[in-house]
Amino acid sequence: MRGDKIFLYILLFISALFVVIVFLLGFELYRGSSSIFDIFGFNFILSSTWDPVRGVFGIAPVILGSFLTCFIALILAIPVALLTSYFISELVPSRLKIYITSLVELLAAVPSVVYGLWGILVLVPFLRDNIYVPLQSAFYFLPGFGGAITGYGILTAGILLAIMILPTITSITKEAIELLPASIKEAAIALGAMRYQSARIIFTHIKLTIIAAIMLGFARAFGEAMAVAMVIGGSHLFPNSIFATGYTLPSLIVNEFTEATSPLHYSALIAAGFVLFVIALANIVVARLIIYRTTRFMRLAI
Amino acid sequence: MDIIIDVKNLNAWYGEKQVLYNVSLQIPRYNITAIIGPSGCGKTTFLRCLNRLHELTPGNRVEGEIYFYGKNFKGNIYDSKVDPVEIRRHMGMVFQKPNPFPMLSVYDNVAIGLKINGIRDKKKIDEIVMDSLKKAYLLDEVKDALHKSGASLSGGQQQRLCIARAIAYNPEVILLDEPTSALDPVATSKIEQLLVELKREYTIVIVTHNMQQAARIADYTAFMYLGKLIEFAPTEELFETPKNELTERYITGKFG
Ligand SMILES: Nc1ncnc2c1ncn2[C@@H]1O[C@H](COP(=O)(O)OP(=O)(O)OP(=O)(O)O)[C@@H](O)[C@H]1O
Ligand SMILES: [Mg+2]
Numbered sequence: 434m435r436g437d438k439i440f441l442y443i444l445l446f447i448s449a450l451f452v453v454i455v456f457l458l459g460f461e462l463y464r465g466s467s468s469i470f471d472i473f474g475f476n477f478i479l480s481s482t483w484d485p486v487r488g489v490f491g492i493a494p495v496i497l498g499s500f501l502t503c504f505i506a507l508i509l510a511i512p513v514a515l516l517t518s519y520f521i522s523e524l525v526p527s528r529l530k531i532y533i534t535s536l537v538e539l540l541a542a543v544p545s546v547v548y549g550l551w552g553i554l555v556l557v558p559f560l561r562d563n564i565y566v567p568l569q570s571a572f573y574f575l576p577g578f579g580g581a582i583t584g585y586g587i588l589t590a591g592i593l594l595a596i597m598i599l600p601t602i603t604s605i606t607k608e609a610i611e612l613l614p615a616s617i618k619e620a621a622i623a624l625g626a627m628r629y630q631s632a633r634i635i636f637t638h639i640k641l642t643i644i645a646a647i648m649l650g651f652a653r654a655f656g657e658a659m660a661v662a663m664v665i666g667g668s669h670l671f672p673n674s675i676f677a678t679g680y681t682l683p684s685l686i687v688n689e690f691t692e693a694t695s696p697l698h699y700s701a702l703i704a705a706g707f708v709l710f711v712i713a714l715a716n717i718v719v720a721r722l723i724i725y726r727t728t729r730f731m732r733l734a735i
Numbered sequence: 736m737d738i739i740i741d742v743k744n745l746n747a748w749y750g751e752k753q754v755l756y757n758v759s760l761q762i763p764r765y766n767i768t769a770i771i772g773p774s775g776c777g778k779t780t781f782l783r784c785l786n787r788l789h790e791l792t793p794g795n796r797v798e799g800e801i802y803f804y805g806k807n808f809k810g811n812i813y814d815s816k817v818d819p820v821e822i823r824r825h826m827g828m829v830f831q832k833p834n835p836f837p838m839l840s841v842y843d844n845v846a847i848g849l850k851i852n853g854i855r856d857k858k859k860i861d862e863i864v865m866d867s868l869k870k871a872y873l874l875d876e877v878k879d880a881l882h883k884s885g886a887s888l889s890g891g892q893q894q895r896l897c898i899a900r901a902i903a904y905n906p907e908v909i910l911l912d913e914p915t916s917a918l919d920p921v922a923t924s925k926i927e928q929l930l931v932e933l934k935r936e937y938t939i940v941i942v943t944h945n946m947q948q949a950a951r952i953a954d955y956t957a958f959m960y961l962g963k964l965i966e967f968a969p970t971e972e973l974f975e976t977p978k979n980e981l982t983e984r985y986i987t988g989k990f991g
Contacts, residue, residue, distance in 0.1 A: 616830060620830070620834045620835075620897075621836075621851075622788065622791065623788060623828040623830075623901075624823070624847070624848045624851050624852075624900070624904070625821070625824035625851055626820075627820055634847070638838045
C-alpha cells in the first residue's frame with residue numbers, strides 16, 4: 434500500500450518534470466526570439482528575405498529546405514529500410530545475421546559529424562560527377578534542371594540524411610519482424626503466399642512499429658544540424674533547381690550562430706530554433722494521431 | 736481405392752535429429768484420414784511434410800517421395816523441379832492454435848487467401864468469402880462483425896475462420912493439426928460436423944490426440960509411434976481388430 438503510493442508519487446514527479454522541462458525549453462526559446470516576432474510577426478515565417486546587414490529576417494526558404502530534405506530522405510530511406518529489414522530477418526542465414534545486425538547498429542551509432550565529413554569527401558564529388566552533371570546535360574531544357582552544380586545542396590543533404598536514418602528505421606523494423614509470431618508467418622506461407630506476398634502480410638502486421646520507426650527517422654533527419662550544414666551549401670534563397678543549395682533550420686543555426694552580427698540576428702536564429710521546436714512537437718502530435726487512427730481498428734477488436 | 740496422396744519412404748529431420756522413419760501411407764480421396772499417436776511421435780511433422788512446410792526452418796530436411804494426384808498437379812511434390820508454393824496452393828492448412836491474421840478483418844482473413852491465389856474480381860471474392868464462411872458454419876455468427884479484427888472472435892470462431900480461410904481458395908486437400916484441442920465440446924462438435932460435411936468436396940487429413948474424435952469422424956486412421964507408421968487401416972478395423980500389439984495397447988489406453 435504505502436510502497437505503491439510512494440512509487441506513484443515518484444512516477445508523477447518524473448512525468449511532471451518532463452512537462453516542466455519541455456515548457457521551460459519552449460518558453461526560453463520564445464523569450465529569446467520575442468523581439469523578432471514583435472517586429473516581423475508571421476512575416477518571419479512567410480517572408481524569404483534574410484538580410485542581417487539591413488536587419489530583415491524571414492525564414493520561409495529555410496523551413497521549405499527543412500521539409501524538402503526530410504521528404505527526400507524519407508522517400509529514399511523507407512523502401513530501402515523495409516526491404517533490408519525483411520532481407521535480414523527472413524532471408525539471411527542465422528549465422529550471418531548477427532554480423533549484419535551489428536553492422537546496421539554500428540551505422541546507427543556513427544556520429545553525425547563523421548557522416549558530414551564522408552559527405553564532403555565522398556558523397557558530394559560522387560553525386561556531382563556521376564549523377565548531377567549527366568542529369569543536367571540530359572535534361573537541361575527542362576525547368577528545374579538548370580543552375581550551377583557544386584555537388585552541395587538540398588538534394589545532397591536529403592540523400593545523406595537518407596543514409597543516416599536508414600539504420601534506425603531498418604533495425605526497428607527488423608526487430609518487429611522477428612518478434613511477429615511464427616504462426617502468422619506460417620499462416621501466410623501455408624496459403625501459398627509467394628515471398629513478396631508474405632512480406633506484405635508481415636508488414637501489415639507491424640504497421641504501427643513502422644510508423645513509429647519512420648517518425649523517429651523523421652525526427653532525426655529534421656533535427657540533424659552538423660552533417661546537413663556540411664553538405665547543404667548554405668543559401669537563403671528558394672531553390673530554383675534540383676541542384677540548388679539551401680538551408681534547414683538546424684543547419685542555419687549552427688552555421689550562423691557563432692558569427693551573428695547583431696542582437697537582432699542572434700534573436701532571429703533563436704526564433705528559428707523556436708520554429709524548429711514547434712514543428713518537432715507537431716510531428717509527435719501528428720504521429721500520435723496516425724497511431725491512434727491505426728489502432729482504433731485493433732481496439733474495436735477487443 | 737482412389738488415392739490422392741501416396742507417401743513413399745518419408746524421412747524427416749530437425750537438424751541432426753531424425754523424427755520420421757520410412758513412413759509410407761496412401762491417403763484416399765474424399766475421405767477423412769486421421770493420424771493418431773502419443774505426443775512427440777511425429778504427427779505434426781508428418782502433416783507439415785505434406786505441404787512442404789517442414790523444410791522452411793533452416794536445418795530441417797526431408798527425404799523420400801510424396802506423390803500427389805490432384806486436378807492440376809500429378810507427381811512427386813519433392814521433385815526438384817516442383818515449386819513448393821504451387822503445392823501449398825493445392826492444400827489448405829489449419830493449425831493447432833487458431834491463427835487468424837489479427838490486423839485483418841474477418842472478411843479479409845478469408846479474402847487474402849483468394850488474392851494470394853490470384854483472384855482479383857471483387858464480386859467473385861465477395862461471393863467466395865461469404866460461401867466459405869457459410870460452409871465453415873460461421874457466417875450467422877459473424878455477419879455483423881465482418882469488418883472487425885479476426886482476433887476479436889472467440890477461440891472456436893477463430894478456428895472456424897481459419898477453416899474458412901483454408902477452404903476458400905479451393906484446395907483439394909485440407910490438413911488439420913489438432914484443430915479442436917483448444918476448444919470446448921460445443922465448438923469441437925461443430926467443427927467435427929463441419930469436417931464430415933466438407934469431405935464431399937475435399938480430402939481431409941486430421942491429426943488428433945483424441946481417439947474418440949478419430950473414431951467418430953475418420954474413415955481411415957493411421958497410428959504412429961516414435962516416428963514410425965505402425966498401422967494404417969479403415970477406422971473401424973483399426974479400433975476393433977488392431978493387428979499390431981502397439982496399436983492395441985495405445986487404443987486401449989495401456990500405454991506407458
Ligand atoms: N523445432 C523442433 N526442433 C527439434 N526437434 C523438434 C522440433 N519440433 C519437434 N521436434 C521433435 O520432433 C519429434 C516429433 O514432433 P512432432 O511435433 O511432430 O510430434 P507430434 O506427434 O505432433 O506431438 P504432439 O502430439 O505433442 O503435437 C518430437 O520428438 C519433437 O521433440
Ligand atoms: Mg503436434
